[in-house]
Amino acid sequence: MIIMRPFVTVNCAMTADGKIASVLRKQMRISSAEDLARVKELRKNSDAILVGIGTVLSDDPHLTVKGLSYEENPLRIVLDGRGRLPETARVLDDLAETLIVTCENCSKTWAGAEVLRTGRDKVNLTDLMEKLYDRGIRTLMVEGGGEVISSFFENGLVDKYCVFVGSMIIGGRTAPTPADGNGFEQPVNLKLVDYKILGNGLLLTYEPVNDL
Numbered sequence: 160m161i162i163m164r165p166f167v168t169v170n171c172a173m174t175a176d177g178k179i180a181s182v183l184r185k186q187m188r189i190s191s192a193e194d195l196a197r198v199k200e201l202r203k204n205s206d207a208i209l210v211g212i213g214t215v216l217s218d219d220p221h222l223t224v225k226g227l228s229y230e231e232n233p234l235r236i237v238l239d240g241r242g243r244l245p246e247t248a249r250v251l252d253d254l255a256e257t258l259i260v261t262c263e264n265c266s267k268t269w270a271g272a273e274v275l276r277t278g279r280d281k282v283n284l285t286d287l288m289e290k291l292y293d294r295g296i297r298t299l300m301v302e303g304g305g306e307v308i309s310s311f312f313e314n315g316l317v318d319k320y321c322v323f324v325g326s327m328i329i330g331g332r333t334a335p336t337p338a339d340g341n342g343f344e345q346p347v348n349l350k351l352v353d354y355k356i357l358g359n360g361l362l363l364t365y366e367p368v369n370d371l
């Protein structure tokens with residue numbers, strides 16, 4: 160069945176050894192200045208930016224674009240199935256609209272944020288995509304982390320995958336990677352549609368494909 164959903168761009172930055180954060184799951188500066196400028200433009204041109212609760216608990220991001228007003232900023236979306244988002248999280252500030260997406264059995268609410276409930280153990284991404292489309296979201300940027308990106312691939316909900324490869328090694332068995340989760344029995348095949356040197360790193364742009 161074909162569903163009406165936003166165009167989904169997954170964006171992340173990884174090291175040359177495929178890690179997106181430190182072994183302690185702390186944010187590290189992986190992007191070059193040129194890549195950060197590109198990410199800012201991508202955010203600006205998205206109707207909504209989505210992350211998982213793991214990213215919020217590790218990095219406490221604002222998920223806003225500097226210089227944009229409340230009305231101009233993209234909608235901030237956090238997937239938080241068990242209601243772990245602290246009231247003090249920066250995504251709950253008054254710089255932009257925020258939507259917390261949680262599971263049907265979670266009754267938590269947050270001051271200043273809208274709450275949407277879908278799915279039993281995990282947020283139902285397909286249902287969420289339809290609901291976002293219904294409220295006018297046409298372009299969605301998924302910023303991470305590894306569990307959420309993996310789920311988007313698993314559900315066939317990725318239209319474009321942009322990964323910046325920073326010129327550094329972090330190492331560490333438990334450092335997160337762009338697609339963690341349980342792994343796929345069948346790989347998700349990608350077509351490389353663009354590559355660009357951005358400062359001391361490389362931006363790779365892929366589109367998922369059924370047949371190569």
Ligand SMILES: NC(=O)c1ccc[n+]([C@@H]2O[C@H](COP(=O)([O-])OP(=O)(O)OC[C@H]3O[C@@H](n4cnc5c(N)ncnc54)[C@H](OP(=O)(O)O)[C@@H]3O)[C@@H](O)[C@H]2O)c1
Pocket residue numbers: 170171172173178179180181183184185186187189210211212213214215217218238239240241242243280281282283284302303304305306307308310335339
């Ligand atoms: N380099 C980069 O570009 C970049 C960008 C962002 C983040 N990061 C890094 O990524 C790490 C965080 O990644 P993470 O994998 O731990 O967390 P995450 O992907 O941000 O969040 C995962 C959590 O989201 C919740 N969730 C709810 N519905 C889900 C669904 N349908 N699919 C998947 N998750 C769902 C689950 O928690 P519940 O069960 O509680 O609902 C799950 O554990 C941090 O170290 C951060 O620094 C790096």
